Amino acid sequence: MKQFSKPIYSEEVARLIMKRIRNGNLKPGDVIREALLAEECGISRAPVREALHYLESEGLLMSHQKRGKCVTILTPDVIRYNYELSALLESETAAQVAESITEDDQKKFLSIIEKMRAAIAAGKQYDEHAELGSEFHKAILDLSDNPLLRALATRFSRVISKFLLYQHWRTIYTPQELLDRHMRIYEALCSRDRERIRRVIREHYAESVERLAGFCENGEKKTDRRRAHFPKE
Amino acid sequence: MKQFSKPIYSEEVARLIMKRIRNGNLKPGDVIREALLAEECGISRAPVREALHYLESEGLLMSHQKRGKCVTILTPDVIRYNYELSALLESETAAQVAESITEDDQKKFLSIIEKMRAAIAAGKQYDEHAELGSEFHKAILDLSDNPLLRALATRFSRVISKFLLYQHWRTIYTPQELLDRHMRIYEALCSRDRERIRRVIREHYAESVERLAGFCENGEKKTDRRRAHFPKE
DNA sequence: ATTATTTAAGTTGTATACATAATTAATTAA
């Protein structure tokens, strides 16, 4: 019988860092020291480096040449860039399959909406609402048959909502507002009206980026000395 | 005075591999051996590994766990995934800035068109036509003020046109056809008609993917055992 | 006291060596 392979350390480390970012244990701007991480995990620097490179390619870390890496600092511009792409991918996915949305699809969306409603009634924490919001958007993306698109969209949503801005999410929407916004999208999806779907989803993202922008333009220095780590051409 | 830093080997290696893929020196399916590459370059495996990881994240290489990496094999599906995203990003970029396309922008596009015409008149090689085609599409993307979008679109176009399918490009369009297609896009851009621009660009991509599909469905095995190298969640 | 130069500490980039997993070749059994 074939045994399970030994886990790849670099993947473990990548997961660990993502968890820490999500938890808020690692915050934007925090520097990552390879040696320290390696020691913490009881492994060498080699797999740690690979994990960091991966996380950088995913946009969660940024690097200065020979000066190490830190958790990505989200300037208002970077937030906008990510949101524009999220909005584009999600709205277009939904618009393209608009006519072929099934009853089952609608039920899936509705069940998430109902969970939101229930969470409000039960006075649940914001965390849960945010989680349900992500679930809703993921359900939309799952309508696409393009795995490359789904992977990309996941990446952007990770950068913005679930990870780097996790701590801000709870402050820009009340649970009721969050429910309203997703209700509107749900209704649009049920209408199967391509243009309406596109418009509603984009409006939602535009509103989010507008509300988020306020949180980031205060403390941080504008000088984005981020440098691409690899050749462009 | 500050001297230029010593070049980062991993970046050099990444450039080298990209060049070889572009030249056709490395073809889809060719396996990459770290040790061999390191020896060729006269360096150790460490920077080579980093370069390979980068190229994998860019979609140019694919890896099997513990079985190394090879140049990405483009199945018809993968081609479609990439083209859909290229079409989406490019058409949406153009559509969003439709009303604000300046005379200067139009001149830039026209100059490329004219170069194409001249290349035909001079009986130039297909390579040059393909190059001008890329230039045209890049000019469209440069209308976007979203660098993240531009970087992504560059990545997709790299995977498809300039690199992995370079050898096929010359066979799916005659120079005259290529000129016609870009002429149509140019006219749409000049009209500043958002919907028309969107439609024309998408039609161009749809036609390309259709014509390309034929080339890839013959020889290659369908079993895409590609594996994501890092955790999804 | 302030600025400039130098020196030292610390971190990343690279090299080498070893361990582990997988493919290929070889050997043995049916």
Added chain:
DNA sequence: TTAATTAATTATGTATACAACTTAAATAAT
């Protein structure tokens, strides 16, 4: 002769060691 099992080779994953660069701290000079 063929199939299956085992040995050997090969390539990746990881560990350790060293070199180069960056940052800062400390000393010297104005």
